[in-house]
Amino acid sequence: MTKSIRTPLIRAAVALGAALLGGTALAGGLRLAGDGSGSNNIDLLADPATQCENCDSRAPHEWDAPPFTVDWSLALRGAYVRSISSGTSYEALAVPTFKLEHIFLRGKYSLEGSAELSRSTREEFRINALRLGAAGEFQVNEALTLSGSAKFAVLTPSASSTGYPTSTVSASRELSGDAAGAAAYDFGRLTATLRGSLGRSVYGQTTLANGTQIDNSANDNWRIGGGLRIGYKVTPILTAFVDGGVGYQAYDVVAPSYGVKLDATDLTLRGGISAKFNQVLEAEVSAGLGYRKFAFAAADDFVSQLYDASLTFRPDETLTLRGGLATTVGAPGPNASGAAKVEYAATGDIGYQVNPWVKLRASAGYRYAVFSDSTTLETGYSLGAGTDYLVNENLSVTADYAYSATTSATPVDEEHRVTMGVTLKR
Incomplete structure (x- = not known):
């Protein structure tokens, strides 16, 4: 009885051992997928150059992501304006804005627009500005990034703007469109960015009080350009x-003062240094x-000095x-002399978050412009200060003071502007 029981047990143990040894040899020879540990995990034994043989190289589909995030705002302002040339006036403004944006794993794209509408005791209803823009960025891989943008704007200056005759009742309206694209490649310490652009500007007529219309079509032009920037990382910062x-600028018609079109080729060369330290x-x-x-x-070649600089400093989250x-x-541009214009503009601003409800801000600016084949100069500066008070997450109250002066005008023109209003946002 005992013998008959032991014999089947011995035979079963031998069979189980043979099966285990056979399975181990088979797994080692064929590298069958096991429990993910040890040497039987296919992905761990894959070629390191391919990273993962069983992974899908495509970006995962964002099932729950909306097509856009939507932001909008409506600013309503009332302004008291006093200037040397135009006296005292009151102005009401409405400034609606919107932005649609989508951010995905390898980039983002957006569409945004704004308008500035005004009515004053000095001028009838005027569309100061209409702007629409689109932009996108896509990271092809860890080294190559593609980006592009397109902008369209309609601008209508005030009839009292500097440079227009004193009898102007309707200033020249400008329509402009620009498109740009760039490809940036990171070679490691060396980076290269190739860019291209195309633009178009069209100027309307200037209307005087006696009904005379000044034609500004001689300023209508096309622009095309390209460039290359090569950077070398001296340090990580x-x-x-x-x-x-x-670039090349081509005009539609001849300039009345020259009898020919002012078509021109532009060449630029700059050198500099940039710094970036986190978000600070x-x-x-x-x-x-x-x-x-x-x-x-007949026109002399024109050489200009180019100076460019930018600075953003955030020592903490409040400043x-x-x-x-x-x-x-x-x-x-309209109402200007000379074949070309070179303008240098310096700007600065500061923002300080006093507490979650109050924000203070101030700004300053200076501009200086010269013209080829002309002794005309344009100079001016501006100063401003303001505050925002957050009533709740959707409503804020604003107050601003702005001063501007055009020192090249005769006589010198100055403007003081006090503005108050509310901003409703999403």
Whole structure:
């Protein structure tokens, strides 16, 4: 009895041992998927260059992500304005804005727009500005990033703007559109950014009190350009760079004062250094030369000095300091003399969050413009200060004071503006 029981037990143990040994040999020979541990995990034994043989290289679908996040606001303002040239007036403004944005794993895209509508005791209802813009960014891989943007604007200056005749009742309206694209590649310590752009500007007529209309179509132009920026990371924070660009500006019709079109080729070369330290500091400074060669031989070639700088400093979450210096070379614009205009503009602003409900801000600016083939100068500066009081998460009350002066005008023109209002936002 005992013998008959032991024999089957021995036979079963031998069979189980043989099965285990056979299974282990088979698994080792064929590398079958096991429990994910040890040497039987296929992904752990895959080629390191492919990272993961059984993974889907496509970005996962965002099942719950909405197509856009929506933000909008409506600012209503009332202003008291006093200037040397136009006297005292009162102005009401409405400024609606909206923004649609979608952020995904490898980039983002957005669409935004704004309008500025005004009515004053000096002027009838006026659409000061309409703006619409779209932008997008896509990271192809860890080294290559593509970006692009498109902007459209309709601007209607005030009839009392500097540079217009004193009898102006309707200033020249400007329609402009710009598109730009860029590809940035990170080689490690070396980075390269290739860019291109296309733009168009159209100027309307200026209407005087006696019914005379001044034609500004000689300023209508197309712009096309491209450039390359190469940077070298001196340290993880500092990057030295050189930037070169080429562009062409083509006008629709001849300029009355020259009898030819002011078509021109622009060449620029700048060198500088940029710095970025987390979210605390972002800064860049550069200098260089710009060369404008006109298509008609009678005009002298125009050389300009280029100075550009930008600074954003956030020592903590309550304080933000910004400053900038920009140089622009382009068309002289309506009511201006000369074949080209070079403008240097310096700006600065500060924002301080006193507490969750109160924010203080201040700004300052200065501009200086010269023209080729002309002794005309344009200079001016501005100062401003304001505060925002947050009533609740959707409503805030604002108050601002702004001062501006055009020192190149004869006589010098000054304007004081006190503005108060509310902003309703999503």
